[in-house]
Amino acid sequence: MEKQIRISRRKFLAVSSSVAAGSVAAAAVVGGVAGYFFGAAQAPPAVTVPGPTVTVTEIAPPKKLKVGYIYVGPIGDFGWTYAHNEGRKWADSLFKNVESIYIESVPEAEAAGAIESLINQGAELIITTSFGYMDPTAEMAAKHPDRYFVHISGYRSGAAGNAPQNMSSAFAEFYQLYYLNGLAAGAVTQTGIVGYVAAHPIPEVVRHINAFVLGANYSYKKRTGRNIKAYVVWLFSWFDPGKTRLAATSLIEESNADVLAFTEDSPTTLQVAEEYTTKKGRRVWSFSHYNDMSQYGPNSHLTGQIVNWGPIYLDFYRMVATNTWRSVDIWTRIGDYMPYRWRRPVEQSTAGQMDGTLQLGKLHPVIPSEWQIEIKKRYEEMKELLFEPFSVEGNLGEPIRDNKGEVRISGTQRADWAMLWNMDWFVEYIEGELPRI
Numbered sequence: 001m002e003k004q005i006r007i008s009r010r011k012f013l014a015v016s017s018s019v020a021a022g023s024v025a026a027a028a029v030v031g032g033v034a035g036y037f038f039g040a041a042q043a044p045p046a047v048t049v050p051g052p053t054v055t056v057t058e059i060a061p062p063k064k065l066k067v068g069y070i071y072v073g074p075i076g077d078f079g080w081t082y083a084h085n086e087g088r089k090w091a092d093s094l095f096k097n098v099e100s101i102y103i104e105s106v107p108e109a110e111a112a113g114a115i116e117s118l119i120n121q122g123a124e125l126i127i128t129t130s131f132g133y134m135d136p137t138a139e140m141a142a143k144h145p146d147r148y149f150v151h152i153s154g155y156r157s158g159a160a161g162n163a164p165q166n167m168s169s170a171f172a173e174f175y176q177l178y179y180l181n182g183l184a185a186g187a188v189t190q191t192g193i194v195g196y197v198a199a200h201p202i203p204e205v206v207r208h209i210n211a212f213v214l215g216a217n218y219s220y221k222k223r224t225g226r227n228i229k230a231y232v233v234w235l236f237s238w239f240d241p242g243k244t245r246l247a248a249t250s251l252i253e254e255s256n257a258d259v260l261a262f263t264e265d266s267p268t269t270l271q272v273a274e275e276y277t278t279k280k281g282r283r284v285w286s287f288s289h290y291n292d293m294s295q296y297g298p299n300s301h302l303t304g305q306i307v308n309w310g311p312i313y314l315d316f317y318r319m320v321a322t323n324t325w326r327s328v329d330i331w332t333r334i335g336d337y338m339p340y341r342w343r344r345p346v347e348q349s350t351a352g353q354m355d356g357t358l359q360l361g362k363l364h365p366v367i368p369s370e371w372q373i374e375i376k377k378r379y380e381e382m383k384e385l386l387f388e389p390f391s392v393e394g395n396l397g398e399p400i401r402d403n404k405g406e407v408r409i410s411g412t413q414r415a416d417w418a419m420l421w422n423m424d425w426f427v428e429y430i431e432g433e434l435p436r437i
Helices: 017-040 080-095 108-120 131-143 175-188 203-224 241-253 268-279 310-321 369-383 417-421
Strands: 002-006 065-070 098-104 125-128 148-152 167-172 193-198 229-234 259-262 286-290 301-307 329-332 358-360 407-409
Touching (some): 065 080, 080 098, 080 286, 080 310, 098 108, 108 131, 131 167, 175 203, 175 259, 175 369, 193 203, 193 241, 241 259, 241 268, 259 268, 259 286, 268 286, 310 329
Parallel strands (some): 065 098, 167 329
């Protein structure tokens, strides 16, 4: 059951072993009564012998868990918020004994009030789904120690020691998928130029851009011997289809990009690519983001990065319902939450299937077979962390430099969590400066 509120801006079976015993006892009583009436017509009256009293305890059904969600955008954006709402419904469908409610399009400055509203409606678990909700979530966790809180995409939690113990953090991380998308981009580009429509210049987005460009350079340079060129246009917004259309168009018209990646919560970039491909006689490719967006650009959809937040949410439902809460910091990558997380042979690869929290979009047949094999091979290796994009291996054996020439990764180094989390530099193949905010 769900209820939607708009403002301005797991199955837990709590039945003790006494239920089974009680049920058997009850069956014995009922069976005895039936036998009495059946035998009364055929046998002389029985002598009644006093015996022990049997008590059958009726146990009430388990209390329904109530969960509240706060979304930064509309559930119809078909991007970030849509994916979270689909994850909510997925978790609800498996847990069942839950009522979830949500408030959509909540400005980050109004997060505390929205959280209070959910608490006033009885929510025991509150899940907030935007980076900017982090501090208000921590404040409300301190104010309401009898409730549980999960913040998506931040770094504050009881586990990290910078928030109350009733607060956890979680994220489904995409940089590996972006690298695979880059491999696809470099395998098909004709101009040798890729573009990126970017939301905000924060480390999350920066590492996605860098991973995409590293992948594109890997395949393009192997094909041609030349480095890729990449351009970025910033929106300074998570959801703005109008500005996204202008940004995508400028990357095509002014920068000559013929493959466009993006971080923005609508399918607009893919739609622009489709328009150029089908109506303007200019082949442009793009991707899915958070959801399968291929319907918005069937002729221009190369592959993509797709998420299922449901397994993460289901974990937290179970913790609260079974009174086994502990604060955690979850950062899922390829392999996490998969039923079988180990590397498979390329011909058995699960790339392109919903498997765990992260999914690579289906690969368009235009991607040459040797690169489809490479993409699937790397996807399988990533499950066991046998391959990482931010490594010399991920850059054709060369050190990874920023676009000012400084070596950032060399030798056997790989980007660790701290580097990924704090990434504030562009790889050398990207033209232009990274805005400082």
